[in-house]
Amino acid sequence: MLNIENIRQDGYSILHLSGEVDASNSVDLDAAIQEMLSQGVNRILVDGSKLEYISSAGLGVFMSYLEEFHEKGIQLVIFGLLEKVQQVFVILGLDKLITLKPNMEEALEAIL
Template identity: 30%
Template sequence: MEILDRKVENVRVVEVKGRIDASTAAEFGNAITALIDAGEARLVLDLEGLEYISSAGLREFLKAAKALKAKSGKFAVCGLRDYVREVFDMSGFDTIIPIHSCVDDAIEVFGQP
């Protein structure tokens, strides 16, 4: 798994590549938690390069969504491949975390502070 992040306007964009499974979920969760703890309140996860996500990975997404909600932050994902989109849909995460087609769409929906 590879995690890259950058700032676009007032939003932290985190690009995730590879797999989020039992062996990588904690690393992913720690990276996202560190960003939230550092004060990032607007996160978009670009999952175009994510090939696989397990239930352990989904738990980390839920924890991030809850942490941002508690801080009145905003959280979204984008660029889901068919398999990852299917996992989000089947698990009901599509009703918890906003899903957008691309980073630009997610940032536009977030708007300005």
């Protein structure tokens, strides 16, 4: 089960993810990101501190936006990942493509 909460702050948005992202609910993550983009958000923080699992489908959602984000100057930072979830990003080399930070403070420093 995946719970997604989108909180708009001054100048950026935080996407809080809790539970598991898998093939059955990765469309919900995609929809949440689409909604943020439609609101004109150009700085996105993803709080992964309560994310217990992410499948290749979930990773694919983030990957599918990388080129668009780069072209439009949209910043994406994922923070607070549990060690086992972060290892998935590292093993696949996604830590080279997506900025990962240990906590919200460092994530904010990276985008502001």
